[in-house]
Amino acid sequence: MIYQKKEGVPQFECTEYAEKTKDYVVLIPIINEGDRIIKELKRAYDADIADYADIVICDGGSTDGCTDEKKLKKLQVNTLLVKQDAGKQGAQLRMGIWWALERGYQGIITIDGNNKDSIENVPDFIRKLEAGYDLIQGSRFVKGGKAVNTPLVRLISVQLIHAPIISLTAHQRFTDTTNAYRAYSRRYLEDERVQPLRDVFMTYELLAYLSVRATQLGYKACEIPVTRSYPKKGKTPTKISFFKGNSELMKILVKNAFGAYNPK
Template sequence: MCGGVRSGRLFRRCPVPSGNRNTAKDAMKILACAFAYNEGDKIRRTLARHPRTRNYDLMVMDDGSTDGSLDQVPEGVLVLRNPRNCGIGAAMKRVFAYALEQNYDVLVIQAGNDKDDPLEIPRLLAPILENRADFVQGSRFLPGGGYGNTPAYRILATRFLHPWLFSLAARKRVTESTNGFRAFRTTILRDPRVNWQQPWLNRYELEPYLLYKAIRLGYRHMEVPVTKVYPPHREGYTKMKPFSGWWSILRPVVYLLLGIKK
Protein backbone atom coordinates (compact mmCIF):
# COMPACT_ATOMS: atom_id res chain seq x y z
CA MET A 1 0.00 0.00 0.00
CA CYS A 2 1.15 3.55 -0.79
CA GLY A 3 -1.41 5.67 0.99
CA GLY A 4 -0.22 5.58 4.60
CA VAL A 5 2.76 7.17 6.31
CA ARG A 6 3.52 4.54 8.94
CA SER A 7 7.07 3.27 8.63
CA GLY A 8 6.20 -0.37 9.29
CA ARG A 9 8.81 -2.99 10.07
CA LEU A 10 12.29 -2.89 8.70
CA PHE A 11 12.78 -5.20 5.75
CA ARG A 12 16.19 -5.92 7.24
CA ARG A 13 17.65 -4.73 10.53
CA CYS A 14 21.44 -4.62 10.32
CA PRO A 15 22.81 -2.05 12.78
CA VAL A 16 26.20 -0.52 12.25
CA PRO A 17 28.76 -3.07 13.46
CA SER A 18 30.47 -2.31 16.75
CA GLY A 19 33.48 -0.07 16.26
CA ASN A 20 32.31 1.40 12.96
CA ARG A 21 30.56 4.39 14.42
CA ASN A 22 32.53 7.48 15.33
CA THR A 23 31.30 8.51 18.77
CA ALA A 24 33.02 11.89 18.89
CA LYS A 25 29.85 13.74 17.82
CA ASP A 26 27.20 11.27 18.88
CA ALA A 27 25.30 13.81 20.98
CA MET A 28 22.82 13.83 18.08
CA LYS A 29 21.31 10.68 16.62
CA ILE A 30 21.64 10.84 12.83
CA LEU A 31 20.13 8.76 10.04
CA ALA A 32 21.35 8.96 6.43
CA CYS A 33 19.05 7.40 3.86
CA ALA A 34 19.64 6.59 0.19
CA PHE A 35 16.51 6.15 -1.93
CA ALA A 36 16.44 3.47 -4.61
CA TYR A 37 14.12 2.22 -7.32
CA ASN A 38 15.60 -0.25 -9.81
CA GLU A 39 19.09 1.20 -9.43
CA GLY A 40 20.97 -2.07 -9.94
CA ASP A 41 24.70 -1.65 -9.41
CA LYS A 42 24.33 2.08 -8.78
CA ILE A 43 23.01 1.49 -5.25
CA ARG A 44 26.02 -0.72 -4.50
CA ARG A 45 28.37 2.03 -5.70
CA THR A 46 26.49 4.60 -3.64
CA LEU A 47 26.80 2.59 -0.43
CA ALA A 48 30.43 1.67 -1.08
CA ARG A 49 31.34 5.37 -1.04
CA HIS A 50 30.20 5.81 2.56
CA PRO A 51 33.09 5.75 5.04
CA ARG A 52 33.33 2.71 7.28
CA THR A 53 33.67 4.96 10.32
CA ARG A 54 30.78 7.40 10.46
CA ASN A 55 28.64 9.24 13.00
CA TYR A 56 25.31 8.19 11.46
CA ASP A 57 23.21 5.11 10.78
CA LEU A 58 22.87 4.22 7.11
CA MET A 59 19.61 3.14 5.49
CA VAL A 60 18.29 2.24 2.04
CA MET A 61 14.66 2.96 1.25
CA ASP A 62 13.70 0.71 -1.65
CA ASP A 63 10.59 1.87 -3.47
CA GLY A 64 9.45 -1.44 -4.92
CA SER A 65 12.47 -2.39 -7.03
CA THR A 66 12.04 -5.41 -9.29
CA ASP A 67 15.61 -5.67 -10.59
CA GLY A 68 17.26 -7.18 -7.53
CA SER A 69 18.59 -3.84 -6.25
CA LEU A 70 18.33 -5.06 -2.66
CA ASP A 71 20.78 -7.85 -3.46
CA GLN A 72 23.38 -5.09 -3.78
CA VAL A 73 22.86 -3.82 -0.22
CA PRO A 74 25.58 -5.06 2.16
CA GLU A 75 25.16 -6.02 5.79
CA GLY A 76 25.42 -3.13 8.19
CA VAL A 77 22.77 -1.14 6.31
CA LEU A 78 19.16 -0.75 7.45
CA VAL A 79 16.53 -1.41 4.78
CA LEU A 80 12.94 -0.27 4.40
CA ARG A 81 11.00 -1.52 1.38
CA ASN A 82 7.74 -0.69 -0.36
CA PRO A 83 6.06 -3.75 -1.90
CA ARG A 84 5.46 -1.73 -5.07
CA ASN A 85 6.62 1.56 -6.54
CA CYS A 86 4.83 4.38 -4.72
CA GLY A 87 6.85 7.46 -5.69
CA ILE A 88 9.78 9.24 -4.08
CA GLY A 89 7.54 11.37 -1.87
CA ALA A 90 5.69 8.35 -0.51
CA ALA A 91 9.01 6.61 0.11
CA MET A 92 10.30 9.65 1.99
CA LYS A 93 7.20 9.67 4.16
CA ARG A 94 8.00 6.13 5.33
CA VAL A 95 11.54 7.19 6.23
CA PHE A 96 10.26 10.31 7.99
CA ALA A 97 7.90 8.17 10.07
CA TYR A 98 10.68 5.71 10.90
CA ALA A 99 13.07 8.50 11.89
CA LEU A 100 10.47 9.99 14.22
CA GLU A 101 9.55 6.61 15.74
CA GLN A 102 13.22 5.87 16.41
CA ASN A 103 13.89 9.35 17.81
CA TYR A 104 16.53 10.42 15.31
CA ASP A 105 17.55 14.06 15.67
CA VAL A 106 18.84 14.64 12.14
CA LEU A 107 17.97 13.12 8.79
CA VAL A 108 20.22 13.15 5.72
CA ILE A 109 18.66 12.51 2.31
CA GLN A 110 20.62 11.35 -0.72
CA ALA A 111 19.98 9.74 -4.09
CA GLY A 112 20.63 6.03 -4.44
CA ASN A 113 21.79 6.21 -8.05
CA ASP A 114 25.36 7.36 -7.33
CA LYS A 115 24.70 11.03 -8.13
CA ASP A 116 25.56 12.34 -4.66
CA ASP A 117 28.90 12.01 -2.90
CA PRO A 118 28.52 10.55 0.62
CA LEU A 119 31.89 12.04 1.56
CA GLU A 120 30.14 15.42 1.47
CA ILE A 121 27.67 14.43 4.19
CA PRO A 122 29.88 15.93 6.95
CA ARG A 123 29.63 19.25 5.08
CA LEU A 124 25.84 19.04 5.28
CA LEU A 125 25.89 18.03 8.93
CA ALA A 126 28.42 20.53 10.25
CA PRO A 127 26.10 23.58 10.46
CA ILE A 128 23.51 21.50 12.33
CA LEU A 129 25.98 19.88 14.72
CA GLU A 130 27.45 23.33 15.40
CA ASN A 131 23.94 24.72 16.05
CA ARG A 132 24.11 27.17 13.16
CA ALA A 133 21.28 25.73 11.06
CA ASP A 134 18.16 23.58 11.14
CA PHE A 135 17.94 22.81 7.43
CA VAL A 136 21.05 22.51 5.26
CA GLN A 137 20.48 22.36 1.52
CA GLY A 138 23.20 21.04 -0.76
CA SER A 139 23.78 23.33 -3.75
CA ARG A 140 25.73 22.37 -6.84
CA PHE A 141 25.65 26.00 -7.96
CA LEU A 142 27.59 27.56 -5.08
CA PRO A 143 31.35 28.14 -5.43
CA GLY A 144 32.95 24.81 -4.58
CA GLY A 145 29.97 22.84 -5.86
CA GLY A 146 29.68 21.14 -9.21
CA TYR A 147 27.60 19.08 -11.60
CA GLY A 148 28.34 16.68 -14.42
CA ASN A 149 26.58 14.75 -17.19
CA THR A 150 23.62 17.08 -16.78
CA PRO A 151 21.53 17.83 -19.89
CA ALA A 152 21.34 21.49 -20.85
CA TYR A 153 17.58 21.70 -20.32
CA ARG A 154 17.95 20.41 -16.76
CA ILE A 155 20.64 22.99 -16.02
CA LEU A 156 18.29 25.69 -17.30
CA ALA A 157 15.46 24.44 -15.10
CA THR A 158 17.44 23.65 -11.93
CA ARG A 159 19.83 26.60 -11.97
CA PHE A 160 17.56 29.38 -13.19
CA LEU A 161 13.84 28.70 -13.61
CA HIS A 162 12.94 26.73 -10.48
CA PRO A 163 15.20 28.63 -8.02
CA TRP A 164 13.85 31.95 -9.33
CA LEU A 165 10.24 30.90 -8.84
CA PHE A 166 11.02 29.26 -5.52
CA SER A 167 12.84 32.34 -4.22
CA LEU A 168 9.85 34.46 -5.20
CA ALA A 169 7.46 32.18 -3.32
CA ALA A 170 9.67 31.65 -0.25
CA ARG A 171 10.76 35.31 -0.12
CA LYS A 172 14.37 34.30 0.24
CA ARG A 173 16.97 33.94 -2.47
CA VAL A 174 18.19 30.39 -2.93
CA THR A 175 20.62 28.95 -5.47
CA GLU A 176 19.24 25.41 -5.24
CA SER A 177 15.65 24.25 -4.81
CA THR A 178 15.46 20.86 -6.57
CA ASN A 179 18.48 19.00 -5.20
CA GLY A 180 17.39 16.28 -2.79
CA PHE A 181 20.83 16.07 -1.15
CA ARG A 182 20.21 17.76 2.20
CA ALA A 183 20.19 17.40 6.00
CA PHE A 184 17.66 18.72 8.48
CA ARG A 185 16.49 18.43 12.06
CA THR A 186 13.55 16.10 12.56
CA THR A 187 11.90 18.75 14.75
CA ILE A 188 10.77 20.23 11.43
CA LEU A 189 8.80 17.05 10.74
CA ARG A 190 7.19 17.23 14.19
CA ASP A 191 5.97 20.78 13.54
CA PRO A 192 2.17 20.56 12.97
CA ARG A 193 2.45 23.41 10.45
CA VAL A 194 4.51 21.16 8.18
CA ASN A 195 1.86 18.94 6.61
CA TRP A 196 4.19 16.44 4.97
CA GLN A 197 1.63 13.61 5.23
CA GLN A 198 -0.65 15.15 2.55
CA PRO A 199 -1.46 12.68 -0.29
CA TRP A 200 -0.57 15.18 -3.03
CA LEU A 201 3.08 15.05 -1.90
CA ASN A 202 3.70 11.45 -2.96
CA ARG A 203 5.91 12.15 -5.99
CA TYR A 204 8.51 14.88 -6.48
CA GLU A 205 6.44 17.49 -4.67
CA LEU A 206 7.66 16.69 -1.16
CA GLU A 207 11.26 17.85 -1.57
CA PRO A 208 10.53 21.48 -2.58
CA TYR A 209 7.56 21.55 -0.21
CA LEU A 210 9.71 20.73 2.81
CA LEU A 211 12.35 23.29 1.83
CA TYR A 212 9.68 25.97 1.37
CA LYS A 213 8.07 25.24 4.72
CA ALA A 214 11.37 25.27 6.58
CA ILE A 215 12.23 28.69 5.18
CA ARG A 216 8.81 30.31 5.55
CA LEU A 217 8.35 29.04 9.11
CA GLY A 218 11.60 30.65 10.19
CA TYR A 219 13.84 27.63 10.57
CA ARG A 220 17.51 28.43 10.07
CA HIS A 221 18.22 27.57 6.45
CA MET A 222 21.69 27.35 4.94
CA GLU A 223 23.19 26.20 1.65
CA VAL A 224 26.53 24.43 1.32
CA PRO A 225 28.33 23.45 -1.90
CA VAL A 226 27.99 19.85 -3.07
CA THR A 227 28.61 17.96 -6.28
CA LYS A 228 26.00 16.08 -8.28
CA VAL A 229 27.20 13.94 -11.15
CA TYR A 230 24.59 12.07 -13.14
CA PRO A 231 25.41 8.51 -14.21
CA PRO A 232 25.85 7.81 -17.94
CA HIS A 233 22.63 7.98 -19.94
CA ARG A 234 22.88 4.27 -20.76
CA GLU A 235 22.52 3.51 -17.04
CA GLY A 236 19.40 5.62 -16.73
CA TYR A 237 20.42 9.00 -15.34
CA THR A 238 16.96 9.99 -14.09
CA LYS A 239 13.55 8.49 -13.28
CA MET A 240 11.76 11.80 -13.86
CA LYS A 241 9.40 11.80 -16.82
CA PRO A 242 9.17 14.90 -19.03
CA PHE A 243 6.25 17.25 -18.37
CA SER A 244 4.51 15.19 -15.64
CA GLY A 245 7.70 15.01 -13.58
CA TRP A 246 8.51 18.66 -14.19
CA TRP A 247 5.03 19.72 -13.11
CA SER A 248 5.33 17.50 -10.04
CA ILE A 249 8.40 19.39 -8.86
CA LEU A 250 7.04 22.80 -9.86
CA ARG A 251 3.50 22.66 -8.55
CA PRO A 252 4.34 22.96 -4.83
CA VAL A 253 5.82 26.38 -5.59
CA VAL A 254 2.72 27.41 -7.53
CA TYR A 255 0.25 26.00 -4.99
CA LEU A 256 2.00 27.49 -1.97
CA LEU A 257 2.54 30.86 -3.62
CA LEU A 258 -1.15 31.11 -4.55
CA GLY A 259 -2.35 29.66 -1.25
CA ILE A 260 -4.03 26.68 -2.96
CA LYS A 261 -2.32 24.20 -0.64
CA LYS A 262 -0.83 24.34 2.83
Protein backbone atom coordinates in the same frame (compact mmCIF):
# COMPACT_ATOMS: atom_id res chain seq x y z
CA MET B 1 8.69 -6.57 10.54
CA ILE B 2 5.63 -5.18 8.74
CA TYR B 3 4.36 -1.73 9.73
CA GLN B 4 0.71 -1.36 8.79
CA LYS B 5 -0.49 1.69 6.88
CA LYS B 6 -1.47 4.62 9.07
CA GLU B 7 -2.47 8.18 8.34
CA GLY B 8 0.36 9.81 6.40
CA VAL B 9 2.56 6.70 6.43
CA PRO B 10 2.40 3.88 3.85
CA GLN B 11 2.55 0.22 4.78
CA PHE B 12 6.14 -1.00 4.69
CA GLU B 13 8.46 -3.81 5.67
CA CYS B 14 11.43 -3.05 7.90
CA THR B 15 14.54 -5.22 8.09
CA GLU B 16 17.04 -3.97 10.64
CA TYR B 17 20.59 -5.21 10.16
CA ALA B 18 21.86 -3.28 13.19
CA GLU B 19 20.55 -1.19 16.08
CA LYS B 20 20.55 2.60 16.08
CA THR B 21 24.13 3.76 16.58
CA LYS B 22 24.15 7.47 15.69
CA ASP B 23 22.11 10.64 16.24
CA TYR B 24 21.75 11.13 12.49
CA VAL B 25 20.46 9.01 9.65
CA VAL B 26 20.94 9.03 5.88
CA LEU B 27 17.75 8.08 4.02
CA ILE B 28 18.31 6.87 0.44
CA PRO B 29 15.11 6.42 -1.62
CA ILE B 30 15.62 3.98 -4.50
CA ILE B 31 13.77 1.83 -6.99
CA ASN B 32 15.61 -0.48 -9.36
CA GLU B 33 18.84 1.48 -9.24
CA GLY B 34 20.91 -1.55 -10.17
CA ASP B 35 24.65 -1.07 -9.81
CA ARG B 36 24.29 2.67 -9.21
CA ILE B 37 23.19 2.28 -5.58
CA ILE B 38 25.91 -0.31 -4.95
CA LYS B 39 28.55 2.10 -6.29
CA GLU B 40 27.14 4.86 -4.10
CA LEU B 41 27.23 2.64 -1.03
CA LYS B 42 30.82 1.65 -1.82
CA ARG B 43 31.73 5.33 -1.90
CA ALA B 44 30.03 5.76 1.47
CA TYR B 45 31.94 2.76 2.80
CA ASP B 46 35.26 4.17 1.59
CA ALA B 47 34.46 7.54 3.17
CA ASP B 48 33.48 5.97 6.53
CA ILE B 49 30.03 7.56 6.39
CA ALA B 50 28.65 4.93 8.78
CA ASP B 51 30.92 6.47 11.44
CA TYR B 52 28.81 9.64 11.22
CA ALA B 53 25.28 8.44 10.48
CA ASP B 54 23.22 5.27 10.12
CA ILE B 55 22.55 4.46 6.47
CA VAL B 56 18.99 3.43 5.61
CA ILE B 57 17.61 2.37 2.22
CA CYS B 58 14.01 3.47 1.49
CA ASP B 59 13.05 1.10 -1.31
CA GLY B 60 10.01 1.59 -3.48
CA GLY B 61 9.78 -2.12 -4.36
CA SER B 62 12.89 -2.92 -6.41
CA THR B 63 12.91 -6.13 -8.42
CA ASP B 64 16.40 -5.94 -9.95
CA GLY B 65 18.34 -7.40 -7.02
CA CYS B 66 19.88 -4.10 -5.95
CA THR B 67 18.67 -4.64 -2.36
CA ASP B 68 20.42 -7.98 -1.91
CA GLU B 69 20.88 -8.40 1.82
CA LYS B 70 24.46 -9.65 1.68
CA LYS B 71 25.56 -6.66 -0.39
CA LEU B 72 23.76 -4.14 1.82
CA LYS B 73 25.10 -5.57 5.06
CA LYS B 74 28.63 -5.75 3.67
CA LEU B 75 28.40 -2.05 2.74
CA GLN B 76 27.28 -1.05 6.25
CA VAL B 77 23.62 -0.39 5.52
CA ASN B 78 21.86 -0.23 8.88
CA THR B 79 18.27 -0.90 7.79
CA LEU B 80 16.20 -1.67 4.69
CA LEU B 81 12.68 -0.23 4.47
CA VAL B 82 10.48 -1.51 1.62
CA LYS B 83 7.29 0.36 0.77
CA GLN B 84 4.28 -1.90 0.20
CA ASP B 85 1.79 0.78 -0.70
CA ALA B 86 0.91 3.47 -3.24
CA GLY B 87 3.09 6.46 -4.06
CA LYS B 88 6.55 7.23 -5.36
CA GLN B 89 9.41 9.25 -3.90
CA GLY B 90 7.19 11.24 -1.53
CA ALA B 91 5.74 8.06 -0.04
CA GLN B 92 9.19 6.53 0.32
CA LEU B 93 10.44 9.61 2.16
CA ARG B 94 7.38 9.70 4.44
CA MET B 95 8.03 6.07 5.29
CA GLY B 96 11.65 6.86 6.10
CA ILE B 97 10.95 10.07 8.01
CA TRP B 98 8.30 8.45 10.22
CA TRP B 99 10.54 5.50 10.98
CA ALA B 100 13.57 7.72 11.66
CA LEU B 101 11.65 9.97 14.06
CA GLU B 102 10.22 6.94 15.85
CA ARG B 103 13.75 5.58 16.22
CA GLY B 104 14.90 8.81 17.81
CA TYR B 105 17.23 10.42 15.28
CA GLN B 106 17.93 14.12 15.79
CA GLY B 107 18.49 14.89 12.12
CA ILE B 108 17.77 13.35 8.74
CA ILE B 109 19.89 13.58 5.59
CA THR B 110 18.33 12.55 2.28
CA ILE B 111 20.19 11.70 -0.91
CA ASP B 112 19.22 10.07 -4.20
CA GLY B 113 20.39 6.51 -4.76
CA ASN B 114 21.57 6.89 -8.36
CA ASN B 115 25.21 7.69 -7.54
CA LYS B 116 25.05 11.26 -8.88
CA ASP B 117 25.72 12.96 -5.55
CA SER B 118 28.82 13.28 -3.37
CA ILE B 119 27.76 11.12 -0.45
CA GLU B 120 31.18 11.90 0.99
CA ASN B 121 29.74 15.27 2.10
CA VAL B 122 27.37 13.77 4.69
CA PRO B 123 29.59 14.98 7.60
CA ASP B 124 29.24 18.56 6.30
CA PHE B 125 25.44 18.34 6.64
CA ILE B 126 25.78 16.98 10.16
CA ARG B 127 28.07 19.84 11.18
CA LYS B 128 25.44 22.33 10.01
CA LEU B 129 22.70 20.48 11.90
CA GLU B 130 24.84 20.59 15.04
CA ALA B 131 25.41 24.32 14.45
CA GLY B 132 21.67 24.90 14.74
CA TYR B 133 20.47 24.88 11.13
CA ASP B 134 17.14 23.20 10.41
CA LEU B 135 17.23 22.95 6.60
CA ILE B 136 20.52 22.43 4.81
CA GLN B 137 20.33 22.30 1.02
CA GLY B 138 23.17 20.77 -0.95
CA SER B 139 24.12 22.87 -3.97
CA ARG B 140 26.43 22.33 -6.90
CA PHE B 141 26.14 26.03 -7.74
CA VAL B 142 27.56 27.68 -4.62
CA LYS B 143 31.28 28.27 -4.06
CA GLY B 144 33.00 24.92 -3.67
CA GLY B 145 30.22 22.97 -5.37
CA LYS B 146 30.67 21.16 -8.65
CA ALA B 147 28.21 20.55 -11.49
CA VAL B 148 29.64 17.79 -13.66
CA ASN B 149 28.15 17.05 -17.11
CA THR B 150 24.80 18.62 -16.17
CA PRO B 151 22.44 18.38 -19.20
CA LEU B 152 21.81 21.87 -20.62
CA VAL B 153 18.03 21.62 -20.33
CA ARG B 154 18.35 20.59 -16.67
CA LEU B 155 20.74 23.46 -16.00
CA ILE B 156 18.38 26.00 -17.54
CA SER B 157 15.27 24.67 -15.84
CA VAL B 158 16.90 24.67 -12.40
CA GLN B 159 18.55 28.07 -12.59
CA LEU B 160 15.88 30.00 -14.50
CA ILE B 161 12.64 28.36 -13.36
CA HIS B 162 12.76 26.02 -10.37
CA ALA B 163 15.23 27.87 -8.12
CA PRO B 164 13.70 31.34 -8.62
CA ILE B 165 10.18 30.09 -7.83
CA ILE B 166 11.30 28.17 -4.75
CA SER B 167 13.37 31.15 -3.57
CA LEU B 168 10.43 33.53 -3.91
CA THR B 169 8.17 31.12 -2.04
CA ALA B 170 10.74 30.52 0.71
CA HIS B 171 11.69 34.21 1.06
CA GLN B 172 15.33 33.13 0.91
CA ARG B 173 17.59 32.51 -2.06
CA PHE B 174 18.34 28.91 -2.96
CA THR B 175 20.30 27.83 -6.03
CA ASP B 176 19.88 24.05 -6.43
CA THR B 177 16.29 23.33 -5.48
CA THR B 178 15.72 20.13 -7.46
CA ASN B 179 18.56 18.52 -5.55
CA ALA B 180 17.24 16.01 -3.01
CA TYR B 181 20.58 16.02 -1.19
CA ARG B 182 19.66 17.95 1.93
CA ALA B 183 19.20 17.67 5.69
CA TYR B 184 16.39 18.44 8.13
CA SER B 185 16.40 18.88 11.89
CA ARG B 186 14.05 16.89 14.07
CA ARG B 187 12.47 20.07 15.48
CA TYR B 188 11.61 21.27 11.96
CA LEU B 189 9.98 17.98 10.93
CA GLU B 190 8.02 17.69 14.19
CA ASP B 191 6.63 21.24 14.13
CA GLU B 192 2.82 21.06 13.97
CA ARG B 193 2.91 23.80 11.34
CA VAL B 194 4.89 21.52 9.01
CA GLN B 195 3.35 18.03 9.19
CA PRO B 196 5.34 16.23 6.48
CA LEU B 197 3.50 12.95 7.10
CA ARG B 198 0.45 13.56 4.92
CA ASP B 199 -0.82 11.51 1.98
CA VAL B 200 -0.82 14.58 -0.29
CA PHE B 201 2.93 14.03 -0.64
CA MET B 202 3.03 11.16 -3.13
CA THR B 203 5.68 12.16 -5.69
CA TYR B 204 7.88 15.29 -5.61
CA GLU B 205 5.55 17.50 -3.57
CA LEU B 206 7.35 16.85 -0.30
CA LEU B 207 10.75 18.03 -1.57
CA ALA B 208 9.27 21.28 -2.86
CA TYR B 209 7.26 21.84 0.30
CA LEU B 210 10.08 21.18 2.76
CA SER B 211 12.33 23.49 0.70
CA VAL B 212 10.18 26.50 1.54
CA ARG B 213 8.33 25.78 4.78
CA ALA B 214 11.39 26.12 7.04
CA THR B 215 12.17 29.74 6.25
CA GLN B 216 8.48 30.64 6.07
CA LEU B 217 8.30 29.63 9.73
CA GLY B 218 11.55 31.32 10.77
CA TYR B 219 13.80 28.27 10.91
CA LYS B 220 17.46 28.62 9.97
CA ALA B 221 18.34 27.43 6.47
CA CYS B 222 21.49 27.45 4.37
CA GLU B 223 23.19 25.86 1.37
CA ILE B 224 26.45 23.94 1.40
CA PRO B 225 28.62 22.90 -1.56
CA VAL B 226 28.23 19.40 -2.98
CA THR B 227 29.05 17.68 -6.25
CA ARG B 228 26.40 16.36 -8.63
CA SER B 229 27.76 14.34 -11.54
CA TYR B 230 25.96 13.06 -14.61
CA PRO B 231 27.52 10.39 -16.85
CA LYS B 232 29.35 11.70 -19.93
CA LYS B 233 27.27 9.47 -22.16
CA GLY B 234 24.36 7.09 -21.96
CA LYS B 235 20.97 7.53 -20.35
CA THR B 236 20.61 10.24 -17.71
CA PRO B 237 19.89 8.59 -14.33
CA THR B 238 16.57 10.18 -13.37
CA LYS B 239 12.99 9.14 -12.68
CA ILE B 240 11.59 12.40 -14.13
CA SER B 241 10.43 12.08 -17.75
CA PHE B 242 11.16 15.06 -19.98
CA PHE B 243 7.60 16.13 -20.82
CA LYS B 244 5.19 14.58 -18.32
CA GLY B 245 7.60 14.65 -15.40
CA ASN B 246 8.63 18.26 -15.87
CA SER B 247 5.06 19.43 -16.41
CA GLU B 248 4.06 17.74 -13.15
CA LEU B 249 6.97 19.48 -11.40
CA MET B 250 5.74 22.84 -12.66
CA LYS B 251 2.24 22.15 -11.31
CA ILE B 252 3.74 21.25 -7.93
CA LEU B 253 5.83 24.43 -7.90
CA VAL B 254 2.81 26.63 -8.58
CA LYS B 255 0.63 24.90 -6.00
CA ASN B 256 3.47 25.12 -3.48
CA ALA B 257 3.89 28.84 -4.16
CA PHE B 258 0.23 29.40 -3.33
CA GLY B 259 0.44 27.42 -0.09
CA ALA B 260 -1.55 24.43 -1.28
CA TYR B 261 0.51 21.99 0.81
CA ASN B 262 0.44 23.97 4.06
CA PRO B 263 -1.47 22.23 6.87
CA LYS B 264 -5.09 23.33 7.03
